[in-house]
Structure formats: C-alpha cells, structure tokens
Amino acid sequence: MRRVRVRVPASTANLGPGFDTLGMALSLYNEVELSDEAEGLQLQVEGEGKAELEQAGERNLAVRAAQETLRDLGLQPSGLRVRQINRIPLGRGLGSSAAACLAGIAAASRLARVELSTDELLARALPFEGHPDNVTPALMGGLTASAIIAGRVVAARVPVPAHLKAVVVIPDLKLATKRAREVLPKQVPFADAVFNLTRLALLLTGLATDRLELLAPGTEDRLHQPYRAALLPGMEVVLGEGRQAGALATCLSGAGSSLLALVSGNGEEIGRRMGERWRNEFGIENRVRLLEIDRQGLVYLE
DSSP states (O other), X not given: OOEEEEEEEEEEEOTTTOTTTEEEEEEEEEEEEEEOOSSEEEEEEEETTHHHHHHHGGGSHHHHHHHHHHHHTTOOOSEEEEEEEEOSOTTSSSOHHHHXXXXXXXXXXXXXTOOOOHHHHHHHHXXXXXXXXXXXXXXXXXXXXXXXXXXXXXXXXXOXXXXXXXXXXXXXXXXXXXXXXXXXXXXXXXXXXXXXXXXXXXXXXXXXXXXXXXXXXXXXXXXXXXXXXXXXXXHHHHXXXXXXXXXXXXXXXXXXXXXXXXXXXXXXXXXXXXXXXHHHHHOOOEEEEEEEBOSSOSEEOO
C-alpha cells in the first residue's frame, strides 16, 4: 500500500482587468491524500463542502482527476482511498475547483511513481478547468500571468511586493462560474478593451516596482465586474468601503462571490468594515480572512 498527500493553495483570479489571465495564490489550503488500498472507492471529506463532495462520489472533481490520471499513466488499482481536507469554500471565486483537480492529478502521478513537469500538470488540469488563471498560481505560487497558446498553457510568475496581503470577504452566497459567465456580453466596446489594457499595464507595473499608488487604478475593470455586479447585491458599495478604509485596491475575486482587498498594514480593520457594510446594509452574511500571498504553490507533503 502506498500513500501520497499533497497541499494546494486557494487562488484569486482576474485582479480586476486581468480577465482569464492573472491569478494569485493565497494562504488557504486544501489537502488531498491518496492510497491504493481495499476495494473500490473510499472517499472521506473534512471541512468545506463535506456533504456535497462526499455525495458526489466518483463525480467528485478530485476523484475524477485522480482516476483519469491513474488510467492515463497505466495504474489501475483495485481500490482507491481518497481523503480531502478542504479549507477553500466552494463557489466563492477562490479556486476550489482548480485546487481539487490539480491535487487529484498531482497525487495520482506521484502514486503512479511518475514525475510530471509543470507543463504536464498544467496540460492535464486544463480540460477540467477550461482556462488556466486559477490552476497556474495554485501550482506555481505567487502571482502568475497565463495564456493558452497553440493549445498549450504558457505561464510566468509576476513579482509581488513581500509586504502585500489579501483581505477576502467571503459571503454566504455561492456563485457558480457558469452563471457568472452567462451574464457577460459577447462583444464589448473598443474603448472598454483599451481601458482594461491600460489598467492592466498599471497594475503589473505597480506590483513589479512596488508603486502602491498604481494598484487602485490598476485594478479597475470594464470587461466583467460591471456585469457581474448585478449578481452580487452591494458589491460596488463594499468594494468602495474597502478603499475608504485604506485598502490599496479592491476587486471581485475571480468570478465571485468573494470580494478581495489588497492591503499592506491593518488588514483586519479593512476587512471588518467591508464585512459589516455588506451585512448591515445589504443583509449578506459573510466571513473575513486576512491571507498571505502563497509563494510555494502545490507542495507534496508525503
């Protein structure tokens, strides 16, 4: 009997204008443990989404990713025990599906005694996700820019100031990525595309050079956030509250429903004000987490 355990961080995507390209790993972690024992599938989930994920059985994303990888690598054990420790909430724009599929693939390849490269792991994760903006930072850590070029994921790390942290306001409101994409237009005005290009340039320059004054304008967006605001009552008001409280920048986390503030300093107070504004004015219950930027990405624990 062999046992493998991996840890994968949460991630926040887009960061405003970097739609489907930017992603940043956060210090909130899921773990997946695989062992080839007993008969059939044994699935145990602890933490976020326990009932839903255990009920899914072989449709559980981590399980599907692991089983498909094992088959591809020529290992078909008679039994597979999967244990998940989930700290990343589901459907909140924090990369829970990216973490699940990546953990399943990585753990299965290690169980099969096959060392997959970064490119190979990304290639195997892409069919499960469809786009690489969450998978890439979850694997590589830090802030990443990624694109699909000729069917291949091309990704690079982007420098991030060491003192930068993330406040995440997580509502008791799930938002499926499919639903969040359905509200987006098929075409956008040329001026909005140019707007996002200029903001993305400011954001990347501000992060790479520690020019913190560039982060607020650099996280402005016209391609997805204005359309998704209709799905999240109070989104714009709460993001504005974060800026007034001293956040360097605020934006929607991925497709939502969580909101993100980039901070350097008193993040707890910023998060408290954002959470209270959302709860008191719009009736959206929430929890607030102050997180570090994860710099490691996926880690093999055993």
